Amino acid sequence: MSDSKAAVAKVQSGKPVIGRLVVIGLGLIGGSFAKGLRERGLCREVVGVDLDPQSRRLAVELGVVDRCEEQLAAACQGAALIQLAVPILAMEKLLGELARLELGDAVLTDVGSAKGNVVRAARLAFGDVPVRFVPGHPIAGSEQSGVEAANGELFRRHKVILTPLEQTDPQAVQLVDRLWRELGADVEHMQVEHHDQVLAATSHLPHLLAFGLVDSLAKRSENLEIFRYAAGGFRDFTRIAGSDPVMWHDIFLANREAVLHTLDMFRDDLDALRNAVDAGDGHHLLGVFTRARVAREHFSKILARRAYVDAMHSNDLIFLANPGGKLSGRIRVPGDKSISHRSIMLGSLANGTTEVEGFLEGEDALATLQAFRDMGVVIEGPHHGRVTIHGVGLHGLQAPPGPIYLGNSGTSMRLLAGLLAGQAFDTTLTGDASLSKRPMNRVAKPLSEMGAVIETGAEGRPPLTIRGGQRLTGMSYEMPMASAQVKSCLLLAGLYAAGTTSVTEPAPTRDHTERMLRGFGYPVAVDDNTASLESGHELTATHIEVPADISSAAFFLVAGSIAEGSELVLEHVGINPTRTGVIDILRLMGGDISLENQREVGGEPVADIRVRSAKLKGIEIPEHLVPLAIDEFPVLFVAAACAEGRTVLRGAEELRVKESDRIQVMADGLLTLGVKVEPTPDGIVIDGGAIGGGEVYSHGDHRIAMSFSVASLRASAPIRIHDCANVATSFPNFLALAAQVGIRVAEEGRS
Ligand code: S3P
Numbered sequence: 001m002s003d004s005k006a007a008v009a010k011v012q013s014g015k016p017v018i019g020r021l022v023v024i025g026l027g028l029i030g031g032s033f034a035k036g037l038r039e040r041g042l043c044r045e046v047v048g049v050d051l052d053p054q055s056r057r058l059a060v061e062l063g064v065v066d067r068c069e070e071q072l073a074a075a076c077q078g079a080a081l082i083q084l085a086v087p088i089l090a091m092e093k094l095l096g097e098l099a100r101l102e103l104g105d106a107v108l109t110d111v112g113s114a115k116g117n118v119v120r121a122a123r124l125a126f127g128d129v130p131v132r133f134v135p136g137h138p139i140a141g142s143e144q145s146g147v148e149a150a151n152g153e154l155f156r157r158h159k160v161i162l163t164p165l166e167q168t169d170p171q172a173v174q175l176v177d178r179l180w181r182e183l184g185a186d187v188e189h190m191q192v193e194h195h196d197q198v199l200a201a202t203s204h205l206p207h208l209l210a211f212g213l214v215d216s217l218a219k220r221s222e223n224l225e226i227f228r229y230a231a232g233g234f235r236d237f238t239r240i241a242g243s244d245p246v247m248w249h250d251i252f253l254a255n256r257e258a259v260l261h262t263l264d265m266f267r268d269d270l271d272a273l274r275n276a277v278d279a280g281d282g283h284h285l286l287g288v289f290t291r292a293r294v295a296r297e298h299f300s301k302i303l304a305r306r307a308y309v310d311a312m313h314s315n316d317l318i319f320l321a322n323p324g325g326k327l328s329g330r331i332r333v334p335g336d337k338s339i340s341h342r343s344i345m346l347g348s349l350a351n352g353t354t355e356v357e358g359f360l361e362g363e364d365a366l367a368t369l370q371a372f373r374d375m376g377v378v379i380e381g382p383h384h385g386r387v388t389i390h391g392v393g394l395h396g397l398q399a400p401p402g403p404i405y406l407g408n409s410g411t412s413m414r415l416l417a418g419l420l421a422g423q424a425f426d427t428t429l430t431g432d433a434s435l436s437k438r439p440m441n442r443v444a445k446p447l448s449e450m451g452a453v454i455e456t457g458a459e460g461r462p463p464l465t466i467r468g469g470q471r472l473t474g475m476s477y478e479m480p481m482a483s484a485q486v487k488s489c490l491l492l493a494g495l496y497a498a499g500t501t502s503v504t505e506p507a508p509t510r511d512h513t514e515r516m517l518r519g520f521g522y523p524v525a526v527d528d529n530t531a532s533l534e535s536g537h538e539l540t541a542t543h544i545e546v547p548a549d550i551s552s553a554a555f556f557l558v559a560g561s562i563a564e565g566s567e568l569v570l571e572h573v574g575i576n577p578t579r580t581g582v583i584d585i586l587r588l589m590g591g592d593i594s595l596e597n598q599r600e601v602g603g604e605p606v607a608d609i610r611v612r613s614a615k616l617k618g619i620e621i622p623e624h625l626v627p628l629a630i631d632e633f634p635v636l637f638v639a640a641a642c643a644e645g646r647t648v649l650r651g652a653e654e655l656r657v658k659e660s661d662r663i664q665v666m667a668d669g670l671l672t673l674g675v676k677v678e679p680t681p682d683g684i685v686i687d688g689g690a691i692g693g694g695e696v697y698s699h700g701d702h703r704i705a706m707s708f709s710v711a712s713l714r715a716s717a718p719i720r721i722h723d724c725a726n727v728a729t730s731f732p733n734f735l736a737l738a739a740q741v742g743i744r745v746a747e748e749g750r751s
Contacts (some may be wrong), residue, residue: 030085031150156184321712347389352541399425418489422496547574581629618645693717
């Protein structure tokens with residue numbers, strides 16, 4: 001079937017949403033809008049208007065429109081929707097002509113790349129902006145132009161920004177919104193001024209630079225020479241200088257103010273770069289280049305999560321874990337998450353250059369790293385776990401350019417809250433959906449007692465806005481819960497507080513902050529269950545070797561224990577006594593775990609851990625071990641499900657406020673797999689027995705996703721685990737290592 005016949009067939013089967021669509025201006029954008037809606041049968045009739053007779057003829061021949069009119073008045077009479085797709089500088093004249101016509105109930109919309117001038121023109125033409133005018137801007141284009149390039153799929157997965165005014169009729173907005181969505185576009189609404197500023201920075205400025213650079217080089221006498229040797233960089237940077245000059249000339253005239261504003265800011269930054277080159281200031285250059293490199297990756301990641309989520313391409317990453325298997329081999333799991341976070345924080349606040357090895361390149365630790373880059377710290381890497389931090393001293397951080405986005409990372413947010421409470425500038429900390437639900441009053445309250453000013457979202461949740469320039473005073477704080485994050489937060493605030501800050505914990509929690517502060521030469525007193533420090537000292541750069549994370553090793557400790565015939569060695573694992581609860585609990589259950597080659601590296605004890613399969617039995621988990629195994633319970637529940645008899649956990653209500661409610665989410669999943677479990681307010685009761693297969697949900701919690709992967713070793717059928725993308729927060733190469741040692745888990749659709 002020819003293209004136009006196919007379109008006609010669809011027109012007949014589709015359900016029209018509107019009567020007549022009139023598209024004025026049959027170029028690439030107007031033509032594609034008309035063609036896409038016509039092909040989908042969403043308009044009873046599509047009428048084109050264009051000054052050029054050739055375009056009108058082609059539009060009909062190519063099935064872009066049903067028919068064309070030469071006269072605007074004839075086309076618009078009785079129209080339901082009028083799309084203005086003429087060049088932006090022609091908008092004013094067109095709106096003037098439309099204002100003289102009887103438009104009835106027609107909704108007006110446009111596709112101009114700048115919105116302020118279109119709105120101004122509409123106001124001028126009509127006396128006020130018509131309530132049924134919905135200004136819009138599809139961010140789509142191609143190097144092709146003209147109606148012959150019209151493509152009904154052009155807007156699929158492209159952004160369309162609508163900028164309705166306060167008085168705009170919501171029904172008109174809804175209609176325009178719906179039609180763009182029908183074309184596959186990702187529609188967003190924005191204020192006119194905001195649109196123009198954003199576009200000036202992200203689109204108009206780069207075009208100006210590309211045109212300007214090519215012209216500047218081409219003018220020089222040696223231009224032939226320059227272009228002959230122009231390699232990939234020049235070609236990539238200047239690709240957009242091949243765009244339509246007339247269209248771009250129009251855009252710069254239309255969006256003058258916003259372009260000037262962003263251009264002036266860029267000129268200052270360019271001057272600073274020039275001065276750095278002139279002065280041989282490599283530190284400045286390295287700072288700009290490292291920040292720019294990661295900013296590009298960081299932004300595209302944030303965008304990728306939000307931008308292209310549709311029903312077909314949801315971002316639900318599914319793990320499929322096939323039953324059975326036994327483990328063997330030697331592996332090193334990635335670096336410790338807690339220590340990685342702290343290495344960036346203290347390295348940034350130190351005087352001198354700190355080298356880190358074994359840094360965890362997971363999203364959580366990278367969020368901390370990015371936060372310090374945002375505050376002006378030059379950080380090189382990470383590259384194969386190596387990071388070089390050019391410390392700025394305790395008082396050298398600078399205000400970040402905007403809110404600091406911390407993704408899924410509770411540790412980043414809580415520790416940073418303390419550190420930022422003592423700075424001279426304001427900061428706002430935000431996070432993803434999971435982090436946005438986590439309690440922050442546990443840090444905001446004691447910090448405000450020290451004199452900090454912190455605003456939280458509803459019920460003490462993120463975002464946090466931390467006011468700078470406050471005078472903090474040290475205090476003695478008795479923590480109501482055993483939390484290393486709260487303890488660390490207050491100690492970091494204590495670096496900036498007058499006098500002494502002491503934190504007393506109800507039970508021992510991980511002490512990496514205290515150890516690392518000492519490693520940086522900062523005195524910390526630890527007396528029984530109280531850690532104290534005084535302000536007024538300095539941190540001196542050091543070398544940090546991050547051991548492998550026992551919380552990541554835990555998945556393999558349980559896996560090796562429950563899969564018959566297994567023997568596995570986990571190398572160079574941190575065995576800080578505040579973290580080894582998982583080993584103690586597994587041993588109490590009958591696990592066969594031995595520590596080899598014990599040594600101390602940079603103030604932290606490490607060992608190679610050998611695990612062999614064992615017949616596990618259910619136990620009552622001693623409450624004092626709860627904080628020492630706080631992150632390992634999801635996988636310990638899997639061990640309990642494989643053990644003979646009943647396992648009872650109490651005193652672990654903290655599990656309900658981790659990346660997910662780990663008691664409920666694990667109970668739900670285990671129940672699905674046929675395990676007998678009973679969640680309680682502060683723990684769980686699990687009766688070991690057979691494990692079946694089924695569909696479970698990790699609720700975006702990395703440790704839940706990995707725990708159910710381990711459960712497959714003893715399952716009788718496959719386990720499908722939903723929502724696994726966040727495994728990358730703490731254990732980016734989990735699937736590869738799991739497969740290497742014999743766990744049959746992979747992304748669904750890949751083996
Ligand atoms: C952490 C402390 C623990 C732990 C988290 C990391 C830290 O949280 O669950 O994964 O690095 O200080 P709490 O202190 O809230 O228990």
